[in-house]
Amino acid sequence: MERHPELGERILAPIVRLADVRPIVRHCHERFDGDGYPDRRAAGDIPVESRIILVCDAFHAMTTDRSYRGRLPVEEAVRRVRDGAGTQFDPAVVKIFLNLFEPVAAAARR
Secondary structure, three states: OOOHHHHHHHHHOOOHHHOOOHHHHHOOOOOOOOOOOOOOOOHHHOOHHHHHHHHHHHHHHHOOOEOOEOOOOHHHHHHHHHHOEOOOEOHHHHHHHHHHHHHHHHHHHO
C-alpha cells in the first residue's frame, strides 16, 4: 500500500514532459508532521501541490463508499480534516480548503 506513490512516480518517469509532476506524485502521502510516506518529509519539504492533493484525496476518501466501509457524513469528514491541520495536513491548505468548501456545502444544503 505505501509503495503506490513510488510506483506512480516510476510510471511517469519515461514521460519527459511530466518530469515536474513526478515529485508531486511521489510526495502526495507525506504528512505535515513528517510521519507520512515514502520519504517522511515534513512541512515545507513537501511540494505544496502534494500538500493540496493530500487534503483533497483524504476528504474524498472519507466521503465516498469503499468496499471495506461506508462513507462518512460530510460534517464528520470536515471535522477530521480540521482536526488534522498541523499534523497530517498543512494548516494553510486546510484553511483554504475549508474557506472554499464551506460556501459550496452551505449552498448544497439549501
